[in-house]
Amino acid sequence: MTTVTIKRLGQQGDGIASGPIFAPMTLPGEVVSGVLDGALLTEVRIDTPSPDRVAPPCTHFRSCGGCQMQHASDALVSDWKRDIVTNALKIASLETDTRPTVTSPSHSRRRATFAARRTKKGAMAGFHGRKSDTIIAVPNCILVTPTVRAALPLCEELAVAGASRKAALSITVTDSAEGLDIAVSGGKPLDGPLRVALAGLCEQHRIARLTWEDEQIGMRVPPAQPVGVARVVPPAGAFLQATAHGQQTLTDFVRDVVGPAKKVADLFAGCGTFALPLAETSEVHAVEGDRDMMAALDAGWRGATGLKRVTTETRDLFRRPLLPDELSKFDAVVIDPPRAGAAAQMAELARAQVPVIAHVSCNPQTFARDAETLCKAGYVLDWVQPVDQFRWSAHVELVGAFRLAHIAA
Structure with a gap:
C-alpha cells in the first residue's frame, strides 16, 4: 500500500499528490492510501478525511459516471471552479476580478x-x-x-x-413546456x-x-423553449444551455457587459440565447454556422412582440470570421464559441476595436488564450464571472467583460 497526502484538485476533479500521483474522489488535505498503478492510486482508502468531505446526496454517485464531485462540499466545488478560471488567466499573465461562482440548483438539468x-x-x-x-x-x-x-x-x-x-x-x-x-x-x-x-x-x-x-x-x-420574451423551437438535438437557471444567469451578465449599446453583433449565436433577449433594447445581428439554428432564431424573433430588429447570417466563423470593416458598425459584440475557442475571430475583433465585448466560454483555457489576444490589442478585462450549470461535474462556464482601455468602466 502507498500512502500520500492530497495537495490539490486537478481539472477533472481527481486529487493530486506529489509525484504527481492521481487519486480519484479525494480532496485537498486528505491522507489516503491505495495501490499505486503507474501514476494512478487505485483501491483508494481515506485515512484522514477533509472537513469538506460530505456524504454524496445521490444514491447512484458511487457507480454512476454522471457526476464527479458529490463527495465535496458545495463551497469547495464553487471555489475550485473559480480557481480553474483564475489559474487559466494567470498562465496567460492576466489578472482581473474573478467573481464567486454562480451554481445552478439540483434537479435543474433540462x-x-x-x-x-x-x-x-x-x-x-x-x-x-x-x-x-x-x-x-x-x-x-x-x-x-x-x-x-x-x-x-x-x-x-x-x-x-x-x-x-x-x-x-x-x-x-x-x-x-x-x-x-x-x-x-x-x-x-x-x-x-x-x-x-x-x-x-x-x-x-x-x-x-x-x-x-x-x-x-x-x-x-x-x-418551444423560452428565450427572453420569445419562444424558439431548436432543431432536434441542437445546442441548448443545460439549465434554464444557467441560461438566465449568463444572459443577465451579458446584458451587464453590453449595457446601452444600440447595435450588437452576436457571434456563434446558436438559436438566440443572447440575441433575442438583447433585442429587447438593441438591434442585433446574429451570426452562426448552422442554417437550421439561424432559421429557428429568425422564427422566434418574428413570433415575438416588442423586440427591435434582429438580422441573421449563416456563416462559418472559423473559416470566414467577421472582418474589421464589418464589425465597425457595432457598439458591442457578444461571442460564445465552442470549446476550441475562436482564435481567428478574436484576431479580427482585436483589429476592429469594437468598444465592448462580452465573451462567453465553456473552456477557461481557450478563453484565457483569446483574452490575451484582446488585452494585447488594448482591451481591459474588467471581470470574469464563473457559472456552474453542470453541477457536481468538472465543467465550468464563464462570462468575461472586455472594454477598450480608453473607455470608462
Missing part, C-alpha cells in the same frame, strides 16, 4: 443524454458507469429535472423497439414496422417531438 441497451429481460437505460461502458440505472438522479428523469422507462421502450443487440442507443431527452423533445442515435435503420412502433410510442407518451437519427418520426406540438 437536457440529458441517456444510454439505453436491450437486455435478455427487456432493456436498461441510464448513464454510463464511471470510466465504463456499463449502463447504470439512475431512477433517483438528482441532477436532471423530474420530467427528464421520468423519461427513463420510455428510453427503455425505445431500446426494446429499435436498439440492436450489439450497441446501446444514445437518447437525448430535452424538457420543454410542450412535452419531451427526444432525439435518438445509434439505433436500427428505419423500416416500416419500426416506424409504426415509434409512432405508437410518440402518441402513447405524448412526446412533443421524436427524431430517429436525422429523421423526424413525429411532432405532436413544436417543443
Whole structure:
C-alpha cells in the first residue's frame, strides 16, 4: 500500500499528490492510501478525511459516471471552479476580478443524454458507469429535472423497439413546456414496422417531438423553449444551455457587459440565447454556422412582440470570421464559441476595436488564450464571472467583460 497526502484538485476533479500521483474522489488535505498503478492510486482508502468531505446526496454517485464531485462540499466545488478560471488567466499573465461562482440548483438539468441497451429481460437505460461502458440505472438522479428523469422507462421502450443487440442507443431527452423533445442515435435503420412502433410510442407518451437519427418520426406540438420574451423551437438535438437557471444567469451578465449599446453583433449565436433577449433594447445581428439554428432564431424573433430588429447570417466563423470593416458598425459584440475557442475571430475583433465585448466560454483555457489576444490589442478585462450549470461535474462556464482601455468602466 502507498500512502500520500492530497495537495490539490486537478481539472477533472481527481486529487493530486506529489509525484504527481492521481487519486480519484479525494480532496485537498486528505491522507489516503491505495495501490499505486503507474501514476494512478487505485483501491483508494481515506485515512484522514477533509472537513469538506460530505456524504454524496445521490444514491447512484458511487457507480454512476454522471457526476464527479458529490463527495465535496458545495463551497469547495464553487471555489475550485473559480480557481480553474483564475489559474487559466494567470498562465496567460492576466489578472482581473474573478467573481464567486454562480451554481445552478439540483434537479435543474433540462437536457440529458441517456444510454439505453436491450437486455435478455427487456432493456436498461441510464448513464454510463464511471470510466465504463456499463449502463447504470439512475431512477433517483438528482441532477436532471423530474420530467427528464421520468423519461427513463420510455428510453427503455425505445431500446426494446429499435436498439440492436450489439450497441446501446444514445437518447437525448430535452424538457420543454410542450412535452419531451427526444432525439435518438445509434439505433436500427428505419423500416416500416419500426416506424409504426415509434409512432405508437410518440402518441402513447405524448412526446412533443421524436427524431430517429436525422429523421423526424413525429411532432405532436413544436417543443418551444423560452428565450427572453420569445419562444424558439431548436432543431432536434441542437445546442441548448443545460439549465434554464444557467441560461438566465449568463444572459443577465451579458446584458451587464453590453449595457446601452444600440447595435450588437452576436457571434456563434446558436438559436438566440443572447440575441433575442438583447433585442429587447438593441438591434442585433446574429451570426452562426448552422442554417437550421439561424432559421429557428429568425422564427422566434418574428413570433415575438416588442423586440427591435434582429438580422441573421449563416456563416462559418472559423473559416470566414467577421472582418474589421464589418464589425465597425457595432457598439458591442457578444461571442460564445465552442470549446476550441475562436482564435481567428478574436484576431479580427482585436483589429476592429469594437468598444465592448462580452465573451462567453465553456473552456477557461481557450478563453484565457483569446483574452490575451484582446488585452494585447488594448482591451481591459474588467471581470470574469464563473457559472456552474453542470453541477457536481468538472465543467465550468464563464462570462468575461472586455472594454477598450480608453473607455470608462
